[in-house]
Amino acid sequence: MLITTQDEFSDKSITETLGMVRGNTIRARHIGKDIMAGLRTLVGGEITEYTKMLAESREQALDRMIKEAEKIGADGIVCVRFTTAAVMQGSAELLAYGTAVKLK
Numbered sequence: 001m002l003i004t005t006q007d008e009f010s011d012k013s014i015t016e017t018l019g020m021v022r023g024n025t026i027r028a029r030h031i032g033k034d035i036m037a038g039l040r041t042l043v044g045g046e047i048t049e050y051t052k053m054l055a056e057s058r059e060q061a062l063d064r065m066i067k068e069a070e071k072i073g074a075d076g077i078v079c080v081r082f083t084t085a086a087v088m089q090g091s092a093e094l095l096a097y098g099t100a101v102k103l104k
Helices: 031-043 048-071
Strands: 014-028 076-088 091-103
Touching (some): 014 048, 014 076
Antiparallel strands (some): 076 091
């Protein structure tokens, strides 16, 4: 599966647009990680607990988007974007979306 944030692939032609595909995940903060993150804010630096959680969330949302595209027979996904939204205090949704296409 070819994926790009651009409107098209430089070396492929889009023969058919299949529609929007998306994948999402909702993650909640963990009290143990919150304690470590709180301590880290006192001394500064990267909060690695949250960095890891967000990286895993992006990968899971991307994987789910790709599976949805594969179900409808896509060869690629263009215009890929990520967005987040608070669901409730302490949890957030990460959404990956794009346009599934057939390529030549």
